[in-house]
Amino acid sequence: MSSSPTVPTLLSHIAGPADVKALSAEQLPQLAQEIRAELIAVTAKNGGHIGPNLGVVELTIALHRVFETPTDQFVFDVAHQGYVHKLLTGRQGEFFHQLRKSGGASGFLSRAESPHDAFGAGHAGTALSAALGMATARDLRGSPEHVVAVCGDAAFTCGITLEALNNVVSSTQRLIVILNDNEWAIAKNVGAISSYLNVISTNPTYNKLHHDVEAFFKSFPAGAEMNRVYTKWKRETKDFFVESSLFEKFGLRYLGPVDGHDLDALIKNLEFAKHCDVPVLIHVLTKKGKGLDAAIEYPEKFHGAAPYHPVTGQSVPTAVGTPLNYQDVFGAALTRFAQADPKILGITGAMPSGTGLSRLAEEVPAQFFDVGIAEEHAVLFAAGLATKGFRPVCAIYSTFLQRAYDQVIHDVCLQNLPVTFCLDRAGLSPNDGPTHHGLFDLAYLRCVPNATVMQPKDEDEFVDMLHTALHLPGPGFIRYPRGAGPGATIKATPAQLTIGQAEILREGTQLIIWALGSMVPDALQLADQLAHDEGWSVGVVNARFIKPLDRTLLLKQAATASLIVTMEDHVLAGGFGSAVLEALQEADYLTPVERIGWPDKFVEHGSNVAILRAAYNLAPADIARRVKDRYRRVQVSASGPR
Ligand SMILES: Cc1ncc(C[n+]2csc(CCOP(=O)(O)OP(=O)(O)O)c2C)c(N)n1
Known part of the structure; x- marks a missing residue:
């Protein structure tokens, strides 16, 4: 499926968004196909967030057909799904082929990389707040541009997204929010909002309404006429929506669900939203991994994949004798400890496989909790559990614990509660870059009273530290790097380390x-x-x-x-x-x-x-x-x- 550089493609002629607009509607499906081929060719070689990007190909093309970046602004949540946007904004060719490598394109969006990247990210849940700030600034200065936030369904498990949602109508009357619903975070999305989205995606009443709206607009051209149409439509459908949609209750006009791979429907809905005089949420249903069978079959593995075979999706085999990654050492050790002690619980913020906790989820499911992308809640939840005699273990990457700093201080350490924190990816996360390097945790933990902070030299000492932390009277933090350790043999019975002894x-x-x-x-x-x-x-x-x-x-x-x-x-x-x-x-x-x-x-x-x-x-x-x-x-x- 990889594109040959000698064959002229539509994609190779896209130097910027104007070239996307210059294509005929009939050419767009071919452009989408070429983008998918390019995404697969590059990520098969370099690794990267292939699943999320394959899911937003049509959505991103539609955005660039309807809006004008950099004047209009897109804010992508996490920004791991921004590869398509990069390809359409002058970053294809060698720069994109070096994705996630030194000198090549970043795996995320970054204001430093392109004027088309309105806001940088790497951590989840920031898009709606940032976009709201940008829309409000636009209103204050009286400029005409559009601001569009593109949020995944799992972004709505983040507190910040909900805090922003609570403030939309009091801040602006003009904001477009795309809810890119593929039902997955990295693992399957969790929680009540996810269930709610599932209900409105599959409820025949909503789908009927969607078709009614489609039919209603079919006879009208885009443009000024839209406002008149919209006002009439609003009058006729208001009661139904107010009663029906969670987003309507927050004051956003809900449009959808829209098939996220139907370019025509996407463009029509975006055109309509562009002319609305109220904030709009377009609920777009996409398929994570669309265009690569293996990515559809294994969405978790292909959320962010290591290099793989571009057709079969097979991973590049690791050399025989390569030591286990720290996350696997952690998963195995915690599962063993939890099997012996029902008070030991594992908590993740939407990262069961990345942290290694998926092993606990499989083997001792009653002692495993995935709370969604909600690190603040994960830590507070653990604090609550600890007050009742449980031994919760929060497995959170070093970089993501930054988000829960107040909970670490105010809820865990101040009350000296015995919560264990396992901070994976402490140190460099080279391909991901500055949003993901775990380079600050010692500075932010070392100053907090009651905290015990450790780092093991190898896998065996790591298991000793986990064992030791689980017997501390207060909070314990263990930091360890991304990837494999030196390959030490783990002894059968862990040692209790003397606190503070080198x-x-x-x-x-x-x-x-x-x-x-x-x-x-x-x-x-x-x-x-x-x-x-x-x-x-x-x-x-x-x-x-x-x-x-x-x-x-x-x-x-x-x-x-x-x-x-x-x-x-x-x-x-x-x-x-x-x-x-x-x-x-x-x-x-x-x-x-x-x-x-x-x-x-x-x-x-x-x-x-x-x-x-x-x-x-x-x-x-x-x-x-x-x-x-x-x-x-x-x-x-x-x-x-x-
Ligand atoms: C604060 C924070 N916690 C965890 C992550 C790890 N992470 C990256 S993407 C992702 C899932 C995103 O799901 P969604 O927003 O639905 O987008 P999709 O990938 O499905 O398009 C997670 C948990 C993160 N980037 N930031």
């Missing part, structure tokens, strides 16, 4: 490296290199705990060592190295500290961790050079006056 991996006297979690292998390698190149005596410590820090060991080592080096996969500001500096300073130690970590910048997406590290002078050779330079400087200044 582990000495290698004794040394001149220079001591304090490494955190995933940086431990780098630290050992660095120690080898320094010993080999310079003959220095280098110690290595696996910090294990960021909070409480092992001050006793740190001060003991700092009393004699010439330099402490800290290594973390986190921003330097407020991170692990900062904790070490604070501890030394508070004890009046002047021992120099060289901190290795990420700078005060939003790190872009890239092909892999190694490339991004090299771009920020954090490749192993860069680190070795820095540490050698610093140690030499320290030696020189130590010989002079202090």
Whole structure:
């Protein structure tokens, strides 16, 4: 199905939205087909959010037929379904072929990437609020442009979307909301709103009404006449709608459900909405993965897929002997613990497979909760459960826990409730980029009283930490990186770790490296290199705990060592190295500290961790050079006056 560069296609002539408008209506299905082929060809090679994008091909073409970006503005929720929009706004060719790779298109929309990207995203549930702000700003300054929010059905499981919905009519009379309903989040969508959408999608009364509306408008052209038609229609149908649609109760005119793959119906509804003098919600039904059989059959796998065969959808096999991903280690360990203790519960915000909790869902379903994309609720819900003697485990990516920060402080830590937090994707998420890197969690957790914060060096220690956290009297946070660990064997019975005790991996006297979690292998390698190149005596410590820090060991080592080096996969500001500096300073130690970590910048997406590290002078050779330079400087200044 992949498109050959030698065959001229309609898509290859699309340099921007004007070219989409220049096509005849009859050419649009071919354009849709070519876009699907391109999406599959590129994501089969690079990985990416193929399912959501295959579902919005016609919708995105229709949007660009009816509206004029960048004057009109589209705000896509999560923005993972923005590939089609990229292809239609001058970003096809090599830039798109390098999707999610260094120098190529981002996997999300970004204001920095194109003027056609009105609002950047990567986290769910932000589109309606942002679009409402933009529409209100437009009203305040009196400009004519249209603002369109494109929200998935799962966006309506987010508190922010509902908060925005509550404010639409009091903020503007002109906003278009597309509800792109494919019944799936990453997994099957959950909760009462999802059930409600299902009812209105399948209820024959609504469908009848939809057909009535279709028939009613058929005889009228688009344009000024629409307003007259609309006013009449509003008068005639108002009572029915007010009684019937949840969205009408929020003051939005509900249109739909509309077949999201019927270009004609989509264009007609968008044209109509464009002329409405009230906020409008168009309920569009789409098929996630349309055009790739495997993606339809396995929507969860193809929501965001690793590279796959473009025809069969088969994943590229992992090499024999590749260690398990941390999420699988977590899923297996938690399931084992939960089977032995009915008080242990697993909670996810719409990420059962990404977090590894799907294993718990399969094997111990009564102890598993998917609350939808609702991290704030997930944490509060866990707090409530903990008050009754349960041991809830919130499995939330580091980046998504940012959303539930107040609940972490106000509800869990302030009340010292024993909730365990498992923060996957702590560190870089290279292909996804800045919206998904987990680089801030230590800074935002380290300052919260009652929090115990840890990071394991390998899979076995991770299971020990999970076991330990489940026996804490208060909240425990475990952060671990995306992907596989070093492949340690997991012992049959987990160990109870001593809180706040680091582990000495290698004794040394001149220079001591304090490494955190995933940086431990780098630290050992660095120690080898320094010993080999310079003959220095280098110690290595696996910090294990960021909070409480092992001050006793740190001060003991700092009393004699010439330099402490800290290594973390986190921003330097407020991170692990900062904790070490604070501890030394508070004890009046002047021992120099060289901190290795990420700078005060939003790190872009890239092909892999190694490339991004090299771009920020954090490749192993860069680190070795820095540490050698610093140690030499320290030696020189130590010989002079202090
Ligand atoms: C705050 C937050 N939590 C979790 C995610 C992970 N996530 C990305 S897309 C997605 C599902 C989106 O579903 P929907 O909005 O219905 O769009 P679809 O992919 O079905 O088009 C989830 C849970 C996220 N991006 N942001």
